[in-house]
Amino acid sequence: MSGERRISRRELLKKAGAGAAAVGAAGAGAPFAFAGPHKYTGRWLSGNLSAITWVHFVPSYDAWLDPWAKQWGEANDVQVNIEHINNTLLDTRAAAEVSAQQGHDLFFNLHPMAIYEDQVIDHKPIVQEVARTQGAYMPIAQASTYNRKTKKYFAVSDSYVPDPVVWRYDLWTGVGAEPNTWENVLKAAPKLKKIGHPIGIGQSQELDSNMALYAFLMCFGSFLQDEHNRPSLDTKNTVRAVNFMAQMYRVGEDPAIFAWNPASNNQYLYSGTASLILNAISATRTPEQLHLPFSDSLYIWPIPAGPHGRLGLEHLMGCWNIWKFSQNKENAMKFLVDLLKAGKQATIQSQLYNFPTFAKTFPFEQIRQLAAKDPNKPHGKYTVLTTIAERYTHNIGFPGTMNPAMDEVFSTFLIPQMFAQVSQGKMSAAQSVASIKSQVNAIYKKWEARGAV
Amino acid sequence: MSLQWRHRLFSYGVVVPFAIVLAFPFVWMAVTSLKPQNEVFDPAHTWSFHPTLASWGFLFHHTAYVQWLENSCFVGVTVVIITLAIAMPAGYALARLAGRVGRSLGVAIFLTYLVPPTLLFLPLSRVVAQYLHLSDRLWALIVVYPSFTIPFAVWLLMGFFKSIPQELEDAALIDGCSRFGALVRIVFPISMPGILTVVIFTFSLVINEFLYAITFISSSTNRTLTVGVPTDLIRGDLFNWPGIMAAILIPSIPLALVYNAFLNRFIAGFTGGAFR
Numbered sequence: 001m002s003g004e005r006r007i008s009r010r011e012l013l014k015k016a017g018a019g020a021a022a023v024g025a026a027g028a029g030a031p032f033a034f035a036g037p038h039k040y041t042g043r044w045l046s047g048n049l050s051a052i053t054w055v056h057f058v059p060s061y062d063a064w065l066d067p068w069a070k071q072w073g074e075a076n077d078v079q080v081n082i083e084h085i086n087n088t089l090l091d092t093r094a095a096a097e098v099s100a101q102q103g104h105d106l107f108f109n110l111h112p113m114a115i116y117e118d119q120v121i122d123h124k125p126i127v128q129e130v131a132r133t134q135g136a137y138m139p140i141a142q143a144s145t146y147n148r149k150t151k152k153y154f155a156v157s158d159s160y161v162p163d164p165v166v167w168r169y170d171l172w173t174g175v176g177a178e179p180n181t182w183e184n185v186l187k188a189a190p191k192l193k194k195i196g197h198p199i200g201i202g203q204s205q206e207l208d209s210n211m212a213l214y215a216f217l218m219c220f221g222s223f224l225q226d227e228h229n230r231p232s233l234d235t236k237n238t239v240r241a242v243n244f245m246a247q248m249y250r251v252g253e254d255p256a257i258f259a260w261n262p263a264s265n266n267q268y269l270y271s272g273t274a275s276l277i278l279n280a281i282s283a284t285r286t287p288e289q290l291h292l293p294f295s296d297s298l299y300i301w302p303i304p305a306g307p308h309g310r311l312g313l314e315h316l317m318g319c320w321n322i323w324k325f326s327q328n329k330e331n332a333m334k335f336l337v338d339l340l341k342a343g344k345q346a347t348i349q350s351q352l353y354n355f356p357t358f359a360k361t362f363p364f365e366q367i368r369q370l371a372a373k374d375p376n377k378p379h380g381k382y383t384v385l386t387t388i389a390e391r392y393t394h395n396i397g398f399p400g401t402m403n404p405a406m407d408e409v410f411s412t413f414l415i416p417q418m419f420a421q422v423s424q425g426k427m428s429a430a431q432s433v434a435s436i437k438s439q440v441n442a443i444y445k446k447w448e449a450r451g452a453v
Numbered sequence: 454m455s456l457q458w459r460h461r462l463f464s465y466g467v468v469v470p471f472a473i474v475l476a477f478p479f480v481w482m483a484v485t486s487l488k489p490q491n492e493v494f495d496p497a498h499t500w501s502f503h504p505t506l507a508s509w510g511f512l513f514h515h516t517a518y519v520q521w522l523e524n525s526c527f528v529g530v531t532v533v534i535i536t537l538a539i540a541m542p543a544g545y546a547l548a549r550l551a552g553r554v555g556r557s558l559g560v561a562i563f564l565t566y567l568v569p570p571t572l573l574f575l576p577l578s579r580v581v582a583q584y585l586h587l588s589d590r591l592w593a594l595i596v597v598y599p600s601f602t603i604p605f606a607v608w609l610l611m612g613f614f615k616s617i618p619q620e621l622e623d624a625a626l627i628d629g630c631s632r633f634g635a636l637v638r639i640v641f642p643i644s645m646p647g648i649l650t651v652v653i654f655t656f657s658l659v660i661n662e663f664l665y666a667i668t669f670i671s672s673s674t675n676r677t678l679t680v681g682v683p684t685d686l687i688r689g690d691l692f693n694w695p696g697i698m699a700a701i702l703i704p705s706i707p708l709a710l711v712y713n714a715f716l717n718r719f720i721a722g723f724t725g726g727a728f729r
Contacts, residue, residue: 050671052671054689055684055685055687055688055689056688056689057688057689057690057691058689059688059689059691081672083671083672083673084684085667085684086683086684086687087689089667092574092664092667092668093667093668095575096574096575096578096668096669097578099575099576099578099579100578100579100581100582100583100588101579101582101583102582102583102588103582103588104671262690263687263689263690263692266690266691267690267692270494271494271496272494272495272496282689282690282691283690286690286691290490290491290494291491292491292494292495293495
């Protein structure tokens with residue numbers, strides 16, 4: 001084809017560069033296209049406060065928190081800067097800040113960071129001040145943020161999140177079952193998987209798997225520690241629970257559960273695949289918001305009952321920490337007191353995701369009334385949240401309390417590992433439990449030697 | 454069928470499936486970026502959907518996306534310059550250091566590349582915050598990134614410089630060049646494919662880096678692309694897939710064009726040190 005003119009790479013690059021420059025120049029003229037976010041050009045407030053928190057699973061909460069913090073700053077003559085990051089990155093950031101002995105004045109995490117007890121101030125004055133007007137600090141919050149041995153509040157909790165089982169009514173009735181007991185879940189699992197809708201309980205090194213499997217163990221009468229915070233993992237009940245979950249995986253789950261992150265079970269549900277997951281109500285709120293075709297079929301129930309009963313865990317425990325190296329401790333403390341007092345608004349703006357940790361902030365009865373008015377179908381489905389919160393939600397480390405050893409066991413994801421290595425056929429349940437038990441005991445001994453447990 | 458046609462058929466038979474596989478992610482990104490959020494999860498709307506530019510609008514109007522791009526480019530270009538400035542003379546020196554010392558030093562430098570950032574980020578965060586006072590500044594990344602780009606670049610260039618005959622330099626020296634002159638006028642121009650490889654790889658490593666960026670940078674306006682996208686476009690469990698796809702597609706296209714433009718030199722750079 002003699003008449004055809006070929007464009008060389010050099011020409012192509014020149015033309016592409018000229019085009020890009022033209023588009024850039026044109027775009028720069030438009031105020032919103034390339035301008036980026038607004039920046040402060042001057043500062044006029046006398047104090048500072050920096051805080052880091054997660055990107056909330058319910059966006060309306062952040063839409064409330066950020067302006068609230070700004071208003072608080074204006075009212076208190078403090079320049080407040082709140083940074084939001086993905087929840088999976090909070091532990092990394094905490095470790096980096098502790099190592100650097102520098103960072104945010106306020107650090108929020110979704111689980112109590114008891115291992116940093118020596119790095120934080122005693123939060124007791126905050127708890128006492130809030131309790132003066134908002135009623136008693138609830139037992140779940142007390143057990144999660146107070147070290148009985150050292151008598152120190154190593155954090156203050158503003159909220160906890162109930163952890164119901166979220167299931168597809170249409171699919172479950174299709175196979176003639178209901179997830180009211182773990183035995184029923186196991187029976188229905190192969191049928192559900194056969195029609196392309198497996199169970200979605202993770203066995204990965206991440207927060208949701210951790211929470212689900214801790215709760216699952218408790219339903220089988222297996223506990224990481226006893227009421228005196230002594231390790232108590234190695235029991236027949238633990239082996240039984242691990243075998244049960246391995247069986248559940250074999251007949252009713254996908255191998256993807258071993259590589260999940262905290263959002264994976266939600267994604268699994270939103271894609272229309274999962275028939276059941278254990279998750280907070282963000283798993284139902286998002287489908288409602290996106291008008292997914294099955295959102296009306298998503299039911300929430302308390303955790304299925306096991307041989308030992310129905311014992312659930314909080315899905316998340318919102319904990320604020322003030323580092324000893326914080327530059328603005330007083331501002332941080334005042335901010336927290338006011339934020340905790342605004343707990344009712346926080347619960348409403350989070351669409352009943354956050355439950356307050358002080359008894360009078362937003363009593364259960366009022367929450368129940370608000371839940372009953374929720375317009376989403378099936379009507380009234382969120383009222384069960386208060387029952388779950390009151391009766392079936394316990395702290396990490398139940399029947400004991402949170403402490404550095406428990407935190408380390410939790411943060412190193414030993415329990416998901418214990419389940420996964422059996423489900424994957426690498427070990428027998430007895431071997432896996434024995435192996436994890438020895439690691440748990442070593443962790444407890446280490447912290448006992450430091451006088452923290 | 455003539456031999457030429459058979460050759461063509463064979464070539465296209467091999468290349469076309471590869472091209473389809475390699476182009477598919479770009480097509481998928483483009484398609485998803487044009488979907489409304491609620492149709493992303495619906496298998497019925499995989500290819501038939503209601504196209505919208507909403508996610509592109511969100512990216513440019515409600516996030517600091519352009520700033521993240523600028524930050525990534527600034528850090529990338531600066532680190533490339535620093536890396537070249539140090540790795541080129543180092544690679545040359547190690548290539549010309551005969552015997553066991555040169556080899557051992559080369560291996561030792563490369564070994565530092567193998568230390569994972571997950572081990573280093575804690576001590577480095579102390580260095581950055583307490584000694585350098587660079588917390589939440591892009592310069593923190595510019596100081597830290599060469600710790601893994603330089604070893605890689607030195608190793609790559611060392612192999613490349615070894616492939617250049619010593620006689621060429623000797624001839625230049627006899628003709629009156631200084632050692633530095635021979636380096637600049639003879640060795641570096643011949644090594645251009647290797648240097649380009651280092652440029653592209655260093656830039657790619659920097660653009661992809663995540664852990665240091667999330668650890669050392671706090672404010673949204675100082676974030677790089679790798680941190681800004683997952684932080685501002687993933688709201689808890691709700692992934693803004695159209696926005697994420699748009700955010701990734703934009704830098705992918707120029708990078709793909711640059712790779713393509715220098716493809717031959719790039720391949721020469723990689724194979725340069727392999728044959729002597």
